[in-house]
Amino acid sequence: MHATSALGAQDTANAAAERHRRAARKAEAEYESLARRLAPATFGSGGGECDEIVGRFCLRFDTGEPRPVPPEAPRVVEARRNAVETLRRAFAAVPGDLRIAGSLVRYLVEDGRPEEAVAAAEAFAWATSDSTWKELLVAFGMHARGDDSAAERRFAEGIARLPPEEARRLERVDVLLAAEERRFYRGLDEEGQRQYERELWVAADPLYLTPGNEARAEHFARHVWARLLSQAPVVYGMVPWGKDLDELTLRYGVPVGRERDVSSWTLDVRMIEHFDPDQLAYVPERLRTRGLGEAPLPGEPSPLENPRARSGYAPLTFRRLLPFAHQVTRFPAGDSVVLRVDGALALDSVALEGGAGRTAATALFVLDSAYVHVTERRERAASVRDTFFVSFETTLPPGRFVYSLEALEDETRLAGRARYEVTLEAPGPGELALSDILIAHPYRDAELPRTRDAPGLAPRALLIVQPTDTLGLYAEVSGLADGGDGATRYRVEVSIRRTGESGISRAVRWVGRTLGLVGPDTPPRVSWTGAGVAGGVEPLAVDLDLAGLKPGLYVVQLAVEDLVTGQRRESQKAIRIARPDA
Template sequence: MSIPIPLTAALLACCGLVAATPAQASDPGAGGIADRARVDFAASAATTAPLQAPGAADSADAHSRARSLQTRFERRRVRDLPRTLGGGSHPCDAIIGRLCIWDDGNEDWEPREEPESIRDWRLELLTELASLARAAPGDHWIFGQRIRYSVEAGLLAEAEALARGCGLPVRWRCDAFLGYVQHHQEDFVGAESAFARALSAMPADTAGSWADPHPLLDGELRDWLEAQPDSAAAARRLWTLADPLYLADGNERWSAHLSRRVYAMSSDGAMSPHQLRWGKDMTEAVVRYGWPIAWERSWPRAGQSTIQVTGRDPPASARTLPPRDVLDGGPDSMDAVVWEVPDGHAQSVYLPTYVDTIGSLDGQTGRFWRRDGVILIGVATLPDPPAGIPHPEPNPPPAALPLAPVEAGLFVETEGVARTLGRAVAETGDVVRLSGMAPLADRGVVSLEAWAPGHRRAHRIRLGIGLRRLPPDLLAISDLVLLEPGAEPADLEPMLDVVRASTHVAADEDLTVAFEVYGLGFRAEGIGFSAWVERRNEGALSRFGRWLRVRGPREEVSIRWEESGPERPQPLFRTLRLGLPGLDPGEYQVVLEVSVAGRAPLVGRRAFTVW
C-alpha cells in the first residue's frame, strides 16, 4: 500500500525556456548595511493614525519607494545566493509561462543556510517598509510586503501583531493576511477561521477563484468534478480528502492553498528572486506547488554572462488529492480501492510543515455491516523511527526507548465530512487497535494514521470504500481480515483483539482469515465456501504459460467446505486457516468465494506479502 510518493519540484526562471539574469546586475543603493538588529513594527502599524493624514502625493511616493526597495532587496539576494552547478540542465516536467518545473528525485537534498548578508538585507527592507507605511497606512501592497518578508524572516510573532493591527480599508485583506500568518504558525484552525471571514467578505468572483481546486487537478479529477451534479459539494469533498493528516487539527492543505493565494496577492507586481516581475505564471506555479523554501544560483557556464536562479520545494512534497478511482470505486462501487499515487509529474504538491515525510502504514482496515451503519476497524504496528533520528532528550535512559509517543487515529470521510472513529497514544513498535461505526453512504474514504511529532514522521493507509446499506436478504460479504496465527474468535467483538497488525506473513506460517456473510437466514439454504492463495500481479508470460498448461496452477493452496445457513437472519461470522508451505517470497492474495444455490457467487480478497 502506498500513499504520496516523495517528490522534489524545482522552479527555474525562464524567458521562453530559460531566463537569463545579468551576472553583474545593478544594485541601486547597495552601499553599507545600516544598524538594523531590530525591526520597529509597532511604530508603523497600519492602524496607527498619523498626526496629519498623508496626502495622495505622499502615499504615491511611498508606494514607489517601496517598490524600488523591494526590487533592490531581490537583486541583492540573487547576488549572494548559494551557488550550485548544473542549474537549468534538467528537462522540464512542466512549463508554466516563463517557468520550467522539474522533479529531480533527490530526496536527500537539504537547504543550505541562508547567507547572513541576505538576512541583514531583509531586516533592512522591513525597517524601511515600516517607515514608509506611516506615509501610506492604507497601501495594501506595502502592507503585504511587510507580512510576506516578516514570515520569510521567521518573525512570526511580529507578523501576527502586524496582521491583527491591520487597518487596511479593504478589511477582507486583513483577515487574509492574518490567515496567512496563522498557517505559518501551524495554527491551522485559526487560519481556517480567518480565511473563512476573508472569503465571505471578498468579491464573489475573487472568492470563487481562490476556492477553486481546478488548477490543482489532473485531467481525470477535472472530469470527475465536472461530472458531479453538485460541483460545490464535490469541491468541498476534494478539499476534505486533500487534508494529509486528520490527526492534526484543522485542514492544513486548505489553509495552505489559501496562503498560497495570499502570497500571490502580496507579490503582485513585485520583483521575484528569478529577477522577473510577478505575473500570472508565477501565481499558477505558487498555487500548484507553493513557494520555494530555498534558492540557489548556478554558476555561469563558459562563455556565458548570465546566471540562472532555481527555487526548491521540500523534497518530500507530494500529491495530496485523491486518485479518481478512490472516489468512484471499482467495477463494483462497494469495492475497497487503495489510495495509491501514480508515477510521473504531479499537477500539484504539498507537504505539511510539521513533518518531513508521510509514509505508508503497514496494517489492516476492514468493514463489517450492521443495521444502522458499518463497523470499521483499523489495526497497525506503529513504525519505528528511521535510523539516525536523535532522541528528543539528551542521554535518555534505556527505558525511554522507543523514542517518543505516537498518536494514532481511525477516521472516515463521507460526503465531505471527516469523522473520528477512534484515537490512541502509544509508542513506536506498539500495536494499535481502533474501531468505530461509520455512517451509511454511497462512497467514503477510511484513513488509518500514525504521527510521531517528536520524530517529524507520519504514516497512513487510505482506501476508498463503499458504505451503502445492504438490503436484508442481499447476499454480501465483509472485508477479509488476517488474524494472528492460531486465533479462533467466536464473533466480531473478540476478533478485534487478534487482528494481525501487519500484512507481512512468514512463509511457514498458517494464514488465518476472518469474515462475515450477510443476507442469510431468511430461508433454509446451503452455503459453499472455497478459499485459495494466488500470486498478485502475475505477468503476461506467466498467465499465457498457465493457459497453455506448461506451468503449474495459479492456486498455491486451497480449501473448500459446505455448511447450512443460520436459522434466523444474522451476520454469519467465520474464520478459516490455510497453511503456506514453501511459498516463495512475494506478493500474494487470499481469495474467498461464497456460493449459494440460486444466487450470484461472492468473491472477497485480501492482499499479503510473504517474506
C-alpha cells in the same frame, strides 16, 4: 498663517513618508538581488527534458531521492533582516500602506517569525481603510503560524468583501486539477462548481484530527503570496511576475531554495528554484473522474507520495505525515455492514529519540459519497515498542463511503493517514453472507477465535509478509440454511494464487488442521466441511503456511458453499510476499 503651517507640516510628513518608501524599496531590492547573486552555483542541473512547461518555466519533478535544499547565505539572511527593520520604520510612518505592510509581513514569514507577522498584519488592519486586505493579511500571518481555524475565518471575511468576480478567482480550483477533471469542473454551473469546491476541500484536508482545513487555508494564503510577490522589485536574475508564476505559486507554494545554473554559454543568469521536498499531494486532482480510489495493493505507493502530483503542500500543524499501514475488513450484519479497520503506524527516528511510551490521538472518520462526515471513532493510543496499533469498527448502511484512518503523535507531531473509498454491500433476504478475509498473525496451537473480539485474533495491518511467515485467516459466514434439524452444513475452500498467473501456485499447508486436496489433477485447493447452528454467525479460522512461495503479489481466496441450498459466496484479499532480503 495657520493654514500655511498646516500645509507645510503635511508636505513635510509626505516627504518623510516618501523617503521611508524609497529606503524600504532599496532594502527590498538589495535582499532580492543578494538572494539570487549568492545562491549556490551548480553546473548542468538545469539541463534535460522538461516534465511540464508552465509559461516561461521548465518544471521538472524529483522522482528519486530529493536533493538537499541549498541553505541561504548569511549575507542573504542579514539583508532580509535589514529589509524588515527598514520596512518597520516605513510602516511606522505610513501604517495603512498595503505595499509596505505586505512586504513587511512577507519578509517576517520568510524569516520564520510568524508571531511578529501577525502583529504587523493586525497593526495594518487597525490603520487601514481597506476592509478586504486587512482581513487577508491577518489570515496570511495566522496561517503561517499554524492557526488555520482562525485563518480560515479571516480569509472568508476578506473574500466576502471582494467584488464577486475577484472573489470567484480566489475560490476557483481549476489550476489544481488534471486536464480531464478541469474540463468537467468548468462544465458545471456556478452552483455545481461551488459544491465541487466544497467536496474537494473536504477530501483535501490533510487531517480531520486537527482543527481547520490546512489545505484550503494554504490555497488562499498562496493567493496572498502571489499578490505580495508580484509587488517585489524586479532585480537581475529575476523575471517579471506573470500568470505562469501565479500558477506555480498556487500549485506548489513559494520556493524554499534556489541555485544559479552556470553551465549556460550565454551571459544570462538561469535560476533553478526548488519547492519544498516534503510536500505531499493532498488535493485530489481527479476527484470526480477517478475519485480517491480504494486502498493501494500491498507494496504499492500511497497517492499522497505521487512525485508528479499536480500540486503539493507540507502543513505546519504536524511535523511529518506517513502512510498509515492498514487492513480493511467488511462484515455483513443483517441489512448493515460492519466496517473494520486495523492499522499500525511505526514511529520514525525523530519520534524514537525520546524513547518508548509515545502517545497519540487516533481516529477513524467515515464520510459519505458527497464528502459529508457521517460518523467517527476516536481513542487515545500508546505505542507498543516502536509502533501504534489501532483497531476500529463502525456499523454502516450499504453504499459508497470514504474512510480516513488517522493518528497524530503528541510530542513530535508525527502523523499517519490512510484515506480511501470503500463500497459496502449487504446481502438480500435469504442470501448467503460472507465477510472479507481478515489476515491475522497465526493461531498456532492456541484456540481458534470464535468472534472478532477474541483475544487470540491479532490482525495484521501491513499485508507485506515474509516467505517464512504463517498467516492466520478469519472470516464470518451467515445466512446458512437450516438442514431440517436445526443445523447448517457448509463446505469451505481456500486457495492462494499469484496474480498474473493461471491456477494456484502451490498446495497450501495448514497448521492445526488436517485438510486434503480436492483432487490431484485440479489446481491445488484445500477444503473442509463444517456444521453450525441455524440462524447464527459461523466463524471460519485457520492458519496458512507460506513456506515455498516465491516473492510477489498473491490473492488469498476463500469460498463457502451452503450444502443445503447450493448457494456459494467467495471472498479474497491480496498479500505481497517480500523478497527475503527486503
